[in-house]
Amino acid sequence: MGGRIITNQRQARELGRLRTGWSVPNDDPKKRPRPVKSKTWVISSHAEHYVEKAAELYGGTVEQWQPQGNGAPQFRVITEAQQLDAVLPGGDPLSQYNEMWSKGGCKRRCDGETEQLSRRPCLCIAEYGEDWYLLRQNVYKKDKVCAATSRLNVVLLDMPDMGVWRAETHSFYASNELAGTVDMVLSGTGGKGLVPVTLRIEPRTRVAGGQTKHFPVVVVEVRGVTPRQALSGPLPTAVALDPAAAAEGRLAIEAPRPDYLADAEGALTSDDVRDVWRKARQAGHVTKDGDDELSQKLLAIAARKDAEAKDDDGSNEGDEQGPDEEGIWDGEVVEEAPTERTTSWPAAAAPGSGARR
Incomplete structure (x- = not known):
């Protein structure tokens, strides 16, 4: 078996992005593009055939798309799907930071305590206090503070190629719920194996300061298995890939199958193999x-x-074996009739006595 570079991070290739909105040019060219919230998933990728398959599966029309900034042209489809069935890959599929971006790139990336680029304490808290995230609701001040940025890697099983799709959201409320769900799943699986999930765009309403806000939140739901099953350890791969079959009884959620051949090889006699x-x-x-x-x-x-x-006791030497040192010949060995212990062995087996050594 080939070796690996131990210090390398092993990660699946990113095939594209899953978004909950897009942007349109502002009437004032000096202002940033205006964001548009979507009730359905928006799927984008550099590979046109990926997006074409997404349109086939989830509806919508494929179009060329130019991301903000200097990114290369891509393809996208505004699907008709409010939810996507997927699986969480092994490891920790969730990455979260409070981030601030500009045309020059990422200006801030904070874990809630330390801003990673400057290595200083959280700048948003220092400037605006513990409730800094509420400024994101003010159109005139939202660019003054970071956005809670969550990136969740998932596998879309019916899409082409092996890799992950990155679902990204900048919702403060979604960041809390995503972390809670993923952490519970990881507590059960230890990051091993696949977990079937559904990604859903859920409309939410919040009333604060006399104002009512409507906003979408990305929700991750465990799909096709109960919390008990999801928290009991890594799921069998067949169940993770087709939980509906497990729910209908076509697949059994059970302990891993024993290695019967290894057990048999380690047995001392044929009776043990039986x-x-x-x-x-x-x-x-x-x-x-x-x-x-x-x-x-x-x-x-x-x-x-x-x-x-037989090799060990010399009985396979047949007539060539003479009497022992005392001049006694071995008597003929007559096999006894099968006992109750042997009746479960198939008739085609016809095992020998399997005398224990």
Whole structure:
């Protein structure tokens, strides 16, 4: 097996972005473009065929799109979907910072306590106090403070290529809920395995200072499994990819399947291998008649165990073996009738005595 660079961060390639709005030119060319909130997901990418597939799956019309700034032209589709089924990849899929951007790039990136670029204490708190985020609701002051920026990586299973799509939101309220949901999931899975989720754009209303505000919030919901299942540890991959099948009973959410062949190889005798087969039959992993592939492999291991046992006691030498040092010849060995312990072994197995060493 090939080696890896230990210090490298392993991350899936980003295929595109999932947004909850777009911007249109302002009537005043000196002012920034005017943001437009969307009730449905907006999907963009540098690859046109990705966006074409998104339009096929979620509706909408593919169009060329120029991001703000000096970014390369892209393609986007304003879909008809208010929710997207996806899975969370392994590791921690969520990144969050309070950020302030300008045409020159990122001016501030803060974790709530320390501004990462200047290594100074949070500048927004120093200037505007603990409720600084409320200034984001004031159109004249929103550019004075950072925006709570959340980036969540998800996998869209029916889209082309292997990689992640980045859902980004600048909602303060969404940042709290996203972190809470993802942290609960990670507490159960430890960041291992996939978790089925639904990304939904949920309209919210907030009344403060005599004003009513309507705004969309990105919500992440665990999909197709109960909280008990999601918090009990990493889900089987088949369940994460098709939770509906699990809910209908077509897939079982169960402990990982034992490695029966490894257990059989570690057994001392063919009787021990027979016990492994009985365990597999009780779990429903082999057929009753033993005509499946796993049973046949276990039978082959049992036969080899018998051969190894005969090699050890010299019984495979047949007539060439003479009397022992006291002049006594081995008597003929007559196999006993199968006991109740052997009746569960398939008839095709016909195991030997498997005498324990």
